[in-house]
Amino acid sequence: MSDSPNADSREDAHPIAAILDDLAVLAVRRxxxxxxxxxxxxxxxxxxxxxxxxxxxxxxxxxxxxxxxxxxxxxxxxxxxxxxxxxxxxxxxxxxxxxxxxxxxxxxxxxxxxxxxxxxxxTLSPGELRELTRAAGEFLPLLRRLLQSAADE
Amino acid sequence: MSDSPNADSREDAHPIAAILDDLAVLAVRRxxxxxxxxxxxxxxxxxxxxxxxxxxxxxxxxxxxxxxxxxxxxxxxxxxxxxxxxxxxxxxxxxxxxxxxxxxxxxxxxxxxxxxxxxxxxTLSPGELRELTRAAGEFLPLLRRLLQSAADE
DNA sequence: ACAGTTGTATAAGCTTCCTATGTAAATCTG
DNA sequence: CAGATTTACATAGGAAGCTTATACAACTGT
Missing domain, CATH: 1.10.10.10 (Winged helix-like DNA-binding domain superfamily/Winged helix DNA-binding domain)
Known part of the structure; x- marks a missing residue:
């Protein structure tokens, strides 16, 4: 039972998995x-x-x-x-x-x-906000289709 | 309410907010x-x-x-x-x-x-998958920063 | 008309959160 | 340095929201 931190545990997942996790936290917590x-x-x-x-x-x-x-x-x-x-x-x-x-x-x-x-x-800088908006406009529709098609099974 | 240059930047954030919100719920469910x-x-x-x-x-x-x-x-x-x-x-x-x-x-x-x-x-085509993964790679760090800054308040 | 199916309600219990409060260790203060 | 305060955690009691098992009334097919 060692207690050394494992820095890689979150990074070995697919980025989409990480995003879904974060989104869940966003919905439930924030x-x-x-x-x-x-x-x-x-x-x-x-x-x-x-x-x-x-x-x-x-x-x-x-x-x-x-x-x-x-x-x-x-x-x-x-x-x-x-x-x-x-x-x-x-x-x-x-x-x-x-x-x-x-x-x-x-x-x-x-x-x-x-x-x-x-x-x-x-709380984001104007640059970050602009970048987020741009990335979100590209990514979120794709993600939505993914989740929706999964729901329709 | 005016037509000052900054009036629109806040409006621009709203569509993102709506989609993020929806997806967050989907993420929790799935x-x-x-x-x-x-x-x-x-x-x-x-x-x-x-x-x-x-x-x-x-x-x-x-x-x-x-x-x-x-x-x-x-x-x-x-x-x-x-x-x-x-x-x-x-x-x-x-x-x-x-x-x-x-x-x-x-x-x-x-x-x-x-x-x-x-x-x-x-369920995605190889092309879609590649595109989704690429977009996720851009979007994830920004989402992380968003959650992080919100948590630090 | 009777048996089976279907739509909802009830019962009992679990998990996970909450607020209010208790207790002990650390820290501040005169 | 003793008493008061603050800090870190534990306990008590309760509510929301979910579960499975079961009951019951309304519909359906033969």
Missing amino acids: LSTREISLTAATTLSYLDRNGPARLSVLAAEQGVTQPSMTQLVQRLEREGLVSRGVDAQDGRAVLVGVTDAGRALLAERRRRRRERLDEMLG | LSTREISLTAATTLSYLDRNGPARLSVLAAEQGVTQPSMTQLVQRLEREGLVSRGVDAQDGRAVLVGVTDAGRALLAERRRRRRERLDEMLG
Whole structure:
């Protein structure tokens, strides 16, 4: 059990792996808002973009189990962010929709995260910022396609 | 709000912010491993790269509270992934270091993530892959600097 | 109409975070 | 140098958010 530092441990990975790691840290650590969980936010966002959806669809979409989504929707309903209705076509199904309050929270969350990211970008020098913007414009679309195609499997 | 020369530089950052935000969420979803939490993994990784560190340093580094880090270290110690010792210079402080088992787990985690990444990259054409890797090489250092400067505040 | 399937809810439990507070070692102060 | 303060960590109690196992009601096919 030696405790000598291993300087290479991070560098032996593919640069993309390192980027994904860093992005995960960015999402969870630097941009996390305490008011709402990541799953809650992306669920609201999904409902906002796609309209009312069934519980099971939301669960699959978010990659959580159905009971987890039941609980999440219950919490969101308690806070007035979503509303629930019965599917007219199928009496078993629950249709979940985002409320105006939910949309307002989404907008506020987007504003806050953007603000924080802008702060972070503000710590870079103008040259670095320009370089980051240029590199990001090239790289991020590629990365997005990669992640999306992986999600569609 | 004016048409001063600098008015646009901030606007230019916004598209980057939006894409970064989206990708960060995707990264969290696609790369989460169930065997160990993100904080646990990045803490082990930090110890592996930097050698033994105090509890409070680890807490600050990971952006969690000191009691949370105490608990995390207790769990990691119970699983044999870290060891604890008293700082010879300061009887209050605890020095946490990664064990061989911890390093082995890190290596295994990296291997698994690498495997998954390779699957994703396998869906690209050789040309796309080359392009993505090249762009990543430019983008990664800048992303690192962004995260670093944000962490130092 | 009855059996099987499907959509959701409930129960029980785990992990990981939090705030509030306790304790002991180090440091400052008169 | 003794008492007060600060610092580093531990403990207690609780909440969020996830899990698996199970129950139940509504739909579906024969």
